[in-house]
Structures are given as C-alpha cells and as structure tokens.
Amino acid sequence: MxxxxxxxxxxxxxxxxxxxxxxxxxxxxxxxxxxxxxxxxxxxxxxxxxxxxxxxxxxxxxxxxxxxxxxxxxxxxxxxxxxxxxxxxxxxxxxxxxxxxxxxxxxxxxxxxxxxxxxxxxxxxxxxxxxxxxxxxxxxxxxxxxxxxxxxxxxxxxxxxxxxxxxxxxxxxxLKRYDEILDCASSAHNFRCSGNSSEICNVINRRVKTLPDDEKSILGRYNSIAKCLDDLSKALLTCQGGMQKFSISKKAENLMKNKQRLENLNEKEHRIFNNLISHAITSVSELSTSELPYELGMKAVEWYISKGLIMQAYTGLRECITTFFCCTYAPNHECDDAKFRQLAVDRAITSSISRDEKAPDKASCLRIAAKLLKDDSLTEAQKKEFASVFVKIITHIDFEKMRFIQRVIEFRNHMNHFGMRKNSNNVNIDHVEKHFSQTKELFKDIYERRNEIISDEEALSKLMPDNNFSGGFINFSNHPSSKWSEKQLEAAYSLCSSSTVTDVQFLDVPADLTEEEIQKIAEHYAEKITAMSPDVVMCMGEFGVSHKVTEFFKENEITVVYSCSERIVSEHITENGTEKSSVFNFVRFRKY
The missing domain is CATH 3.40.50.10640 (SSO1389-like)
Incomplete structure (x- = not known):
C-alpha cells in the first residue's frame, strides 16, 4: 500500500x-x-x-x-x-x-x-x-x-x-466526512440491490474507530443496531427459514425491537447514520409482521426477487409450498417437523405432479399413501396422521394447478447442484416471477376451497381394503396362481404383508400392434394394478408390455419381480422310441 x-x-x-x-x-x-x-x-x-x-x-x-x-x-x-x-x-x-x-x-x-x-x-x-x-x-x-x-x-x-x-x-x-456520506450512499445502494448489509456495518465501524473514546458510545449504539440488520441480512441470504433463534423471523423481530432505540438517537452529528439505518430497516420491516410461517416465506421470496437473488428465491419458494400445505392440511402439526414434511406433505406434492404431459391419477397417489400405513419407521399414531394428511392433500388439490411445481423443483435442484446434472435448464428472473405468481394463485385456490377438505376419518377410510386396495402379491401373467406349487405360493406370501395372491390376466398381445398401441395397453394395466395398492407385482408376459409396465412400477416404488424356475428334462423309452419331457420347478422370485 x-x-x-x-x-x-x-x-x-x-x-x-x-x-x-x-x-x-x-x-x-x-x-x-x-x-x-x-x-x-x-x-x-x-x-x-x-x-x-x-x-x-x-x-x-x-x-x-x-x-x-x-x-x-x-x-x-x-x-x-x-x-x-x-x-x-x-x-x-x-x-x-x-x-x-x-x-x-x-x-x-x-x-x-x-x-x-x-x-x-x-x-x-x-x-x-x-x-x-x-x-x-x-x-x-x-x-x-x-x-x-x-x-x-x-x-x-x-x-x-x-x-x-x-x-x-x-x-x-x-472534508473526509463528505467521503463518508458517499460511502453511506454506496452501502445503501449495495443493500438495496443485493440485500447484503455488511458494508453498512463497515461504514459505521470505520467512523467509530476515528472518534475519541468519549464519543464512541453514542455511535456504538448505531453500530449495534446495524449489527442486528446484518444478522437479518445474513439469515435472508442463507435462507434461514423456520423458527430457530438464527432464523429470518427471529432476526427480524430482534431488529424491530432495537429499531425503537433510533428514536432516542437524534444527535445532529450522526443523523447521516440514523437515516441510513432507518432506510435499510424500512425495506425489511414487513418480515417481522407475518403471522404464519408461509406468509413470512412468501415475503422473503418477494424480497429475493426484488434483489435478483434467483437461487434464494427458488429455495424459499419450494419450501413455502410445503409449509403452506402443512399449515393448511395439518394446522395442529409443527410445520418444521422434517419427517412429517418429507414423508407426508412433500411425498403427496410430488406424487401429484408429473414430468410429462399426463397428470398422475389419484388411484396411484392413494397407493403411495397406503404405504405410509406399513412404514415401520413410523409410530402407529404417525402412520395414521401422515397417511390421512397425504390423502387429504391429493383428494383436495387440483392436479392441473400443481403442474408448475415440477419446474420449481427442477430449477431449485439445478442451482443447488451447481448445474451439474444432465438436461439442466437455464434459469432467469422471469421464470421465478412467473412461478411466484402461480404459487400465489395456487394458495388462493386452496384457501378458498378449504371447506372441502375431508376429515381425517374419511381420509383413512379411503385406504381401507373395501376400497379396492387389495395389497398383497399381484400375479400379472398368464399363469394362474391356482396352478402354482406350494413352494411358489409360500415365496409369494413371504414378500407381502397380507399373504394374498391376486391374479391379473396378462392377455395375448398381437404381433402387429404399433408402439403407440403397446403403450396404451401398458398404461391400462399399470393403472389397474396400481389402484390395487400391491406390495409386490410379478410381471411376466409379452416383452414390450412387460418392459413398460415394469418401468412404471419401478418409478413409482412398487416392487416388481419375475419367477425363476429350474428346467428338469427326463427321457423315457417307449415303443415308438425315446421321448423327452420337461418339468419346470419353481426356485425363487427375483427383482427386476
């Protein structure tokens, strides 16, 4: 230097x-x-x-x-x-x-x-x-x-x-003080554009160091308030939602409490810093007035968008959607319960959206919900609560209005993974503004129809056996289970919870069908079997249909298997010569 x-x-x-x-x-x-x-x-x-x-x-x-x-x-x-x-x-x-x-x-x-x-x-x-x-x-x-x-x-x-x-x-x-005023203006501009308030603290700190000891205490009060602002700024920039002591809501609340101290600091000597901090606080004041967590989240997302902070905006928007669903469909449950968010709410949201043009059917979503009742990682009370919330969501929402959430998830993942994924999409501020608007419309639609949300009892009733959720082992082949050996039946029972085997006939598939016709047949059987909420599906038949159905089941976390048999060949000498016969003995089921 x-x-x-x-x-x-x-x-x-x-x-x-x-x-x-x-x-x-x-x-x-x-x-x-x-x-x-x-x-x-x-x-x-x-x-x-x-x-x-x-x-x-x-x-x-x-x-x-x-x-x-x-x-x-x-x-x-x-x-x-x-x-x-x-x-x-x-x-x-x-x-x-x-x-x-x-x-x-x-x-x-x-x-x-x-x-x-x-x-x-x-x-x-x-x-x-x-x-x-x-x-x-x-x-x-x-x-x-x-x-x-x-x-x-x-x-x-x-x-x-x-x-x-x-x-x-x-x-x-x-005239160094005039240079300090320019620094104040620059720090205010930096905060307005980027949301980073560290330079405001730096400006005040530099001034404090030049003062005699008897004057430092007065400006030090401004410094402590600026530190509260900086704490909130860091919480925002690192997406600290939730209700922890370091969260956006807590830091905003602390800042507003300290703001009152500015009213008692009217020294003309430091009015520049008073104006600077007051101006900055005004831009974040609404973050301390939200009653519900998702309301705070949406205000934070709007703040991110105004600063051009696309990554933070998508991170906040994705979590706001989950939080809104928690508050709406389970108002008495803590919305920051990670297990509840993941297994009940997020799984319901993701099951209701699709990567392709075709929206998922509610029967397949109910099958996923039914799995929660068999999840050994949950207590009995959690199984019922998580499953009922899942069902309440998918029976109330409009699947068409949920489509955009898939893009929100993709864009958020693209940025959080540094773009290191195949087929990643370019993201700009126009995208997040559109998705922010769509999120508000979705929230409005759900809120206005909140009286249509079914009760916990009704939700659980949709997962009971008398609602076509047979569960168990589904035999999707042209080999009826009535002709299976005792060994094969026992193997099937061991793979499911209900010890039942249900046959779904795999019909003949003509060789002259087009790929589009094969796709329709596969979709028909996939939806039919999914609606039965199976534990395991054995799929054996025409290769094209089997491949497509199997891929569907695997994507939807349904266990799909095929039968493995041992061929035993025997020879018999008759009047007409030697005759060979083959017997197929079941050995095991193997996963695709």
Missing part, C-alpha cells in the same frame, strides 16, 4: 496567508500545498508519491515561478517562487507533475477523469488537497475516488481544503 498526496494547481493569483492545520500555524504562504505539505511533514506524515495535476496555463503561471496576472500599485507584475523549487528542495524524488487538459468538452472531460484515475495505484491510501482546484476539478475528485475504491481498492485518509482569509489565519479543514 502506497501513501499518495494528490493536489491540483490552478491559475489564480494566490495571495499569501497564514494557514493553520489543527494547532499548527504556518508562516505566510501563497500556496496552500507548501504550507500543508510542510505541516504534515513536521507531524511525521510520510508520502510515497506526491502528485500535482496541472493544466498548461497553471504550469506557466504557478509551477516554475509565480507571476501575477495584474500589475501592482507600482505598475509592476509581482513575481514569487513557484511550487517546483519548493518541491525540489523538500520532496525531491517523490513528487511528479502530471499535465491535464482543461475539460472543455465531453472528450476532454473523460480524458481528465482517466488522467486522475491512472495516477492512482492498487490499494493506495489517498490524501487529497482540493483548495486550488481548477474550475470543477474538486467536484470531479469524488466520482474518481468512488470509481477507484471499487476498481483499485483504495482508501481515503484526508480531503483537505484551505479556507482562505485575507486578514486572518486561514484554517485547513478536512
């Missing part, structure tokens, strides 16, 4: 005056740069480079020597030592004079900007004197420095300006 002193030389007739910096008064001097550099040197301030920006006229007027523009009372033009001799004597080897244009048109304005920017190095610490700045150059300093802060990571130590007084001591003041 280099310490750089930057200054601009103008074309004025600078009159001598006594300049004062802090408690130090310098002898009468025409150029503020001479007085300022001398006093800073006496205070132990060291610079690696001292840069003077000069136009051609400024170089002629004030560099080698000073020449007054107008004659004095004696009719002579007054002359004096210019800046260069002073610098050669006191700062030889570290000063440089850079020629600049006057900025008379847009082209020259950009050239002037670039000249000042190019004079600054990476990570430089800048001290700037703008007292004798030519025309608008002092104004140009601020955009140059803001630009260099971002692109070259510079820091501003001091911005000096000499208040010229003809008959009095002229004070040199530090």
């Amino acid at each position: 280099a310490k750089i002193f930057l200054t601009v030389v103008g074309t004025g007739d600078y009159s001598p005056t006594e300049y004062r910096l802090g408690d130090t008064v310098y002898k009468k001097e025409r150029y503020v740069q001479k007085a300022l550099l001398s006093m800073l040197k006496d205070k132990g301030e060291h610079f690696n480079r001292i840069v003077f920006f000069l136009t051609a006229r400024a170089r002629e007027k004030n560099w080698e020597q000073f020449t007054a523009a107008r004659p004095n009372i004696d009719g002579e033009k007054e002359t004096d030592e210019g800046l260069k001799p002073f610098l050669e004597k006191n700062f030889s080897g570290i000063y440089e004079a850079l020629d600049i244009c006057e900025g008379k048109n847009e082209h020259e304005l950009l050239e002037l900007f670039n000249s000042m920017f190019d004079a600054i190095g990476e990570n430089d610490e800048i001290t700037f004197d703008i007292t004798h700045g030519f025309r608008f150059i002092p104004f140009l300093f601020f955009p140059v420095m803001s630009y260099a802060k971002e692109l070259k990571n510079i820091s501003i130590k001091n911005i000096y300006y000499g208040l010229f007084e003809k008959e009095k001591v002229s004070d040199i003041i530090d």
